[in-house]
Structure formats: structure tokens, C-alpha cells
Amino acid sequence: MSVTPTVRPRAADKPPVSSMSARDIVFESFAGMFARPGRMLLTVLGTTIGLAALVATLGLSRTAGQQIIGRFDELAATEITVTSLPAEEGRPSNDLPWDASRRVERLNGVVAAGTLTAVDVGGVLVSGSAVQDPLNRSAFKLPVEAASPGLFDTVRARVRTGRLIDGGHSLRADRVAVLGPNAAAQLGVTRIDGLRSISIGDDVFLVIGMLDSVQRKHDLLSSVIIPEGTARRLYHVSAPESVVAETEVGAASMLSRQLPLALRPDAPSGLKVASPEQPQRIRSGIESDLNLLFLMLGGVSLLVGAIGIANVTLVSVMERTGEIGLRRALGATRRQIATQFLLESATMGAVGGVLGASAGMLVVTGVAAYQTWTPVIDPLIPLLAPVVGGVTGLLAGLYPAVRAAGLEPVEALRAGT
Amino acid sequence: MADTTPLVRLRGVSRDYGVDVPVRALRGVDLDVERGESVAVVGASGSGKTTLLNIIGCLDRPTSGGYWLDGVDVSGLSDRHRAGLRSQEIGFIFQSFHLLSYRSVLENVMLAETYGGGDPSGRVDRARDALRAVGLGDRPEALPTMLSGGQRQRVAIARAIVTRPRVLLCDEPTGNLDSTTTAGILELLSDLYDAGLTILVITHDRGVAAWAERSVHIVDGQIRGEP
Numbered sequence: 001m002s003v004t005p006t007v008r009p010r011a012a013d014k015p016p017v018s019s020m021s022a023r024d025i026v027f028e029s030f031a032g033m034f035a036r037p038g039r040m041l042l043t044v045l046g047t048t049i050g051l052a053a054l055v056a057t058l059g060l061s062r063t064a065g066q067q068i069i070g071r072f073d074e075l076a077a078t079e080i081t082v083t084s085l086p087a088e089e090g091r092p093s094n095d096l097p098w099d100a101s102r103r104v105e106r107l108n109g110v111v112a113a114g115t116l117t118a119v120d121v122g123g124v125l126v127s128g129s130a131v132q133d134p135l136n137r138s139a140f141k142l143p144v145e146a147a148s149p150g151l152f153d154t155v156r157a158r159v160r161t162g163r164l165i166d167g168g169h170s171l172r173a174d175r176v177a178v179l180g181p182n183a184a185a186q187l188g189v190t191r192i193d194g195l196r197s198i199s200i201g202d203d204v205f206l207v208i209g210m211l212d213s214v215q216r217k218h219d220l221l222s223s224v225i226i227p228e229g230t231a232r233r234l235y236h237v238s239a240p241e242s243v244v245a246e247t248e249v250g251a252a253s254m255l256s257r258q259l260p261l262a263l264r265p266d267a268p269s270g271l272k273v274a275s276p277e278q279p280q281r282i283r284s285g286i287e288s289d290l291n292l293l294f295l296m297l298g299g300v301s302l303l304v305g306a307i308g309i310a311n312v313t314l315v316s317v318m319e320r321t322g323e324i325g326l327r328r329a330l331g332a333t334r335r336q337i338a339t340q341f342l343l344e345s346a347t348m349g350a351v352g353g354v355l356g357a358s359a360g361m362l363v364v365t366g367v368a369a370y371q372t373w374t375p376v377i378d379p380l381i382p383l384l385a386p387v388v389g390g391v392t393g394l395l396a397g398l399y400p401a402v403r404a405a406g407l408e409p410v411e412a413l414r415a416g417t
Numbered sequence: 418m419a420d421t422t423p424l425v426r427l428r429g430v431s432r433d434y435g436v437d438v439p440v441r442a443l444r445g446v447d448l449d450v451e452r453g454e455s456v457a458v459v460g461a462s463g464s465g466k467t468t469l470l471n472i473i474g475c476l477d478r479p480t481s482g483g484y485w486l487d488g489v490d491v492s493g494l495s496d497r498h499r500a501g502l503r504s505q506e507i508g509f510i511f512q513s514f515h516l517l518s519y520r521s522v523l524e525n526v527m528l529a530e531t532y533g534g535g536d537p538s539g540r541v542d543r544a545r546d547a548l549r550a551v552g553l554g555d556r557p558e559a560l561p562t563m564l565s566g567g568q569r570q571r572v573a574i575a576r577a578i579v580t581r582p583r584v585l586l587c588d589e590p591t592g593n594l595d596s597t598t599t600a601g602i603l604e605l606l607s608d609l610y611d612a613g614l615t616i617l618v619i620t621h622d623r624g625v626a627a628w629a630e631r632s633v634h635i636v637d638g639q640i641r642g643e644p
Contacts, residue, residue, distance in 0.1 A: 015489050018500035019534030028531065035519035326515045329476060330576075331496050331504020331532035409476045413515065 010342020018331045025336070029343040032320075040348060043312040046351025047392065049384050054298030055360025059377040061294035063368050066376045068290075078111070079216055080252055081274040082243045082259050087280060094270030095239030096263060098228075101150045103262045104243055109251030114151025115240035119144040119231045124201030126224055127185030142183050142201060143223045146231030146240075154246045155216040162192045162209025169208075170229035177205040180376065182222040200224065203234060207327045217244065302392060305352065309396035313345045317404040324404050325412025338405035342397045349393020350386045355386035422488045424584055424615050425450035425473055430482035433467050433637075442468040444638040445482065450584070455606075455616040457629035466619045466639035467588060471585045473617065474507050475499040478566070485581055503534040506575030512589035514569040516561040522548065522572050525558035529576045547575035551605055567598035574605060585609065587618040591625055603628045 033040045084094040104113035125139035152164045169176050179189055189196055189207055196207045214220050231237040247255050256275035260268035324337055361382055368375035432443040442465045450456050460466040471477035475491060484491045516525050526544040548554050553570040561569055577585055591599035610616055618629055626632045634641045
């Protein structure tokens with residue numbers, strides 16, 4: 001039998017040092033991982049689920065948030081309300097004109113406009129029944145609002161039953177009323193087909209319709225709404241309190257400047273315009289609230305994944321004690337052993353990150369498709385997910401790696417026998 | 418001029434275990450092993466022979482005493498240097514082979530060069546040469562689980578010699594083998610000895626001890642000379 005030359009020529013008196021190339025570290029780590037493919041897959045699955053949950057929750061929060069914000073923006077960014085400011089002493093009043101709706105509607109970019117005025121009915125109660133029952137309360141203090149016909153389009157009112165106030169009602173000062181659903185429920189009005197009437201104090205009004213919902217001015221849901229002309233004649237309302245306008249998207253800012261001039265060209269500074277600037281703050285508030293909530297949920301999922309990696313790596317270290325002993329006998333330093341195990345756990349974490357990001361994005365897309373939403377996800381999230389997975393794996397592998405590196409070679413060899 | 422320093426020199430080496438109730442595994446051991454020598458350390462179970470091998474193999478540190486390997490004082494070396502010695506100057510053969518079951522025979526042999534920092538380009542060829550030297554040149558891709566005990570020990574020997582160490586440390590190398598296989602392994606060790614390799618064998622088997630050029634007896638952690 002031929003035997004290769006066995007003795008290495010002596011290089012110097014200096015003892016050699018152990019060293020391992022990066023390629024070898026990577027190779028050994030991968031070999032270690034693939035030694036037990038089933039376990040590796042299960043470990044990766046833990047991180048995959050954690051990161052999929054994280055990516056999905058972040059994506060869904062963004063998508064849902066965008067959906068909410070989109071709807072919020074659509075309403076908020078297209079609404080302008082103009083009210084009059086109190087006049088300075090000695091100056092004429094800043095009242096809005098009675099034809100405010102028509103003036104506003106003429107402007108380019110306005111979709112609908114209407115006036116809305118809180119009517120002072122002198123503290124009288126509103127009653128749904130002509131008969132006063134001493135045992136059952138039938139009269140309530142309800143807000144009474146005077147509205148121009150255009151207001152209902154402006155607030156996107158939906159009618160549950162009956163009809164809405166029109167120009168004729170206002171012109172003739174008809175004693176008719178439209179009830180908000182809450183007001184109707186309070187007054188016990190459920191149908192209007194029998195010429196149902198209500199009383200505001202001693203004045204009787206025919207209920208011509210009931211609202212189902214509004215998308216702006218939600219106070220109307222609890223109000224009794226009467227025609228503007230009726231309020232003028234019956235309650236001596238001197239001027240509309242506010243003008244509400246719905247604009248086209250993007251026109252609000254310009255119209256905010258034009259409306260005072262159109263309404264009161266003689267004293268535009270006497271009017272106050274509520275333009276949709278404030279909603280920007282609300283929008284970022286909603287977004288950050290949602291993000292925080294979902295980040296917490298995702299963080300918990302990731303923590304569970306990290307604990308999974310730590311557990312499996314620790315078990316792996318214990319099972320591979322003999323191998324660690326052998327590697328130490330063959331010249332591995334503690335640092336090289338720790339690096340190998342850290343690289344294994346970090347790689348599994350990173351792979352879990354890639355798979356998790358893909359799965360998470362699939363979930364976001366699936367949910368968005370089902371809800372017919374537009375899926376929105378920060379492009380950084382799928383790119384960062386493998387990094388987060390890798391770092392998670394690295395942190396999770398820290399303790400097992402330190403434990404592996406701390407094994408004395410003699411004891412490790414004995415344990416692995 | 419020929420180097421006359423012993424390859425392995427131990428002076429007054431002791432090793433204690435435990436803190437509360439210390440157990441003295443080695444007691445003032447003096448031992449010289451010359452270059453190209455084959456020495457068998459014979460002793461009963463628990464006599465301290467494996468502790469002695471661990472210290473010579475830089476797997477363990479003596480509690481007291483001095484150890485020089487090829488003239489270098491090993492006692493004061495850092496872990497990294499001691500690991501360097503293990504990777505390049507010392508070859509190990511264990512009773513239970515210690516092969517990685519999930520790696521091929523060739524990869525198991527190549528593993529020995531992983532920590533030496535040497536040229537990786539010829540690693541495969543060197544591992545194949547080592548396998549051929551132990552008579553397993555035809556099964557480089559086999560897994561250790563597919564081999565017999567004797568073949569596994571041959572793979573372990575190939576792994577030990579592929580780095581061309583100065584000394585080969587064998588811990589009961591035939592302890593798990595039958596007599597026929599033992600003879601084959603001893604024949605292989607003889608070839609390595611003939612090629613100039615220094616070999617230290619730990620054994621309780623007198624047959625294996627007889628194979629060595631010199632035997633020393635260890636009793637209760639002390640060298641007692643020829644058995």
C-alpha cells in the first residue's frame with residue numbers, strides 16, 4: 001500500500017494559527033443546514049410565517065388605510081363651508097345672501113351647494129303626535145334646521161321614504177318637514193303615507209320625507225329639516241347661517257378663495273371659509289394609528305418566528321455536540337464555530353424573509369382583490385423583509401452559537417460519542 | 418544538522434478536575450516522544466491515558482507542568498494558536514471514528530483542511546490521495562453509514578493524515594473493531610510509521626501496544642515505564 005508523505009516541512013518556530021476562508025464558512029454552514037432538510041424547512045417555515053404576517057399586516061394596514069383615507073379625502077377634500085363672521089362695531093352685518101346657493105352653483109368646479117341654518121324656534125318642543133299623553137313623553141327638544149333644496153345633494157343625502165324639500169316648498173313657505181332618521185325614531189314616525197304630521201310648538205308640519213343617511217353634516221340625522229322660505233316667514237330667520245358646497249376634486253383650494261367674492265363681493269373678508277386643510281393632519285393621524293397597530297401585530301408574529309429559530313438552532317447545537325467537538329479537534333476556533341451557527345440561523349432567517357415577503361404580498365393582493373381595493377404596499381417592505389429575517393435569525397442564533405462556541409472540545413467529543 | 422529536540426516533551430504535567438472535590442487525572446507526567454517514533458500508552462480504564470492524549474493533542478490544558486510540541490511551549494499559547502496546531506500539526510484518530518454522517522467520505526477527509534487556511538485549490542486531489550493511501554480510493558462519494566467499521570476508521574485515518582501532521586494521536590483506534598479489521602488498521606499505521614510519521618497510540622489492548630516501537634504504562638495518572 002502506498003502512503004503519501006506524511007510530515008509537513010517545518011515553516012518556522014512560530015506556531016501556526018487556525019484560519020478559515022469565507023468560502024469555507026459559507027460552505028460548511030450550508031452543508032450544516034442541508035444535513036437535515038426537513039428540520040431546515042420547518043425552521044424556515046417559522047420565520048416565513050412570522051414575516052408573512054408582518055408583511056401582510058403592514059400591507060393590509062396600508063391598503064385599508066389608503067382605502068379609508070381615500071374615502072375620507074374624497075369627502076373632506078371636496079367640501080367647503082362658508083359662514084359669516086360677526087360684524088365689527090359700526091359696520092354693516094356680514095350676512096350671507098338668500099341666493100347664496102345659486103351664486104355658488106354658478107362657479108366652475110362646484111358640484112352642488114346649499115344653505116343650512118339652525119332655526120331658533122324659541123325653545124319649543126317638537127312633537128310627533130297631536131295627542132299629548134301624560135304617561136308617555138311624546139315631545140322632544142330637537143334641532144330644527146332650515147335647508148335650501150340644493151343642500152341635500154351637497155350632503156349626499158339618501159332618502160328612506162318620501163321626498164325631499166324642493167324650491168316650491170321654500171318659495172311658498174310650505175309647512176313641510178323632512179326628518180333625520182334619529183329624529184324620526186325619537187318622534188315615533190315610521191311611515192309617512194297617512195299624511196303624517198309633527199308639531200314644532202303650536203305649528204304643525206307635514207312630514208314629506210325621511211332621510212336614510214348623509215355623508216356630510218351628520219347633525220342632520222337628528223334634526224327636523226324645514227324649507228328655508230318657511231323658516232324665513234315663520235321664524236324670522238334673517239339670513240342663512242352657512243353655505244355648504246361640494247366641489248370637484250382639486251377645485252376646493254381655488255374655490256375657497258372665490259366663494260367669499262361671489263357671495264359678498266362688497267365685504268368678502270367678512271366671511272369665514274372652512275377649507276379642507278385640517279383633514280391632512282387627521283389623515284396622517286389615521287395612518288400612523290393603523291401602522292402602529294399592525295406593526296405591533298406583525299412584531300409579535302416575528303417574535304414567535306424568532307423564538308422558533310432560536311429553539312431549533314439550540315436543539316441543533318445540542319444534537320451536533322459531537323460534530324462541534326470534531327471540528328474543534330480539527331482546528332476550529334470558538335469564533336469559527338459561532339460564526340458557522342450564526343450564519344446558519346441568519347441564512348434560514350433570510351430565506352424565511354424572502355418566502356415570508358412573497359407570502360405576505362400574496363395575502364395583501366388576495367385580500368385587496370377580494371375587496372376590490374387597490375393593494376398598496378411600501379416597496380421597501382418586501383426588500384427589507386429578508387434583511388429583517390436575517391437579523392432576526394442572527395439574533396435568535398446568538399445564544400445557541402455562543403453556547404456551541406463555549407463547548408470544550410474534550411467534553412463535546414465525549415458527548416458526541 | 419539533525420533536530421534532536423523531542424517532538425513531544427512533557428515535564429511534570431498534572432491535570433486536576435473538579436473544584437470542590439478535585440480529582441487528579443494526571444500526576445507529574447514526564448514523557449518524551451522522538452520524531453518518527455511510535456509509542457503506545459497503555460493503561461486501564463480511568464488511568465488517565467485519554468487525558469494525556471487530550472493534553473498532547475492541545476484539546477485540554479494541563480493544570481501544571483510544561484508541554485513542548487516540536488520545541489514550542491504549548492502551555493502559554495492562545496486558543497487560536499492551539500487550534501492552529503490541531504489543524505496543521507496534529508492528526509487525530511478516535512475510537513468512535515467521529516465522521517459526519519451527512520457528508521461523503523471525500524468531504525469528511527476534506528474537512529480536515531478547512532481550518533488550516535491552506536491552498537483550497539488542490540484540496541479535492543489531496544483528499545483523494547489520502548483515501549487512496551488508506552485503500553478507499555474507489556469510494557469517495559459513499560456516505561460513512563454505508564461503510565463497515567474498519568472502512569470508517571480508514572476514512573478517519575485519511576482525514577488525519579491529509580494535513581500532513583507532525584504527530585498522529587490515536588485514541589483506542591481499534592476499540593470498536595474485530596481482530597481481522599484491527600490487523601488491517603495496524604498494518605496501515607505501520608505504513609504511516611514507515612513513511613516517517615510520529616504515532617502515539619492510547620490503548621488498553623496489549624496486542625496494539627505490542628505493535629508500537631515503545632510502550633509506556635500509565636497507572637493512576639502516573640507513567641510507570643515499560644508495562
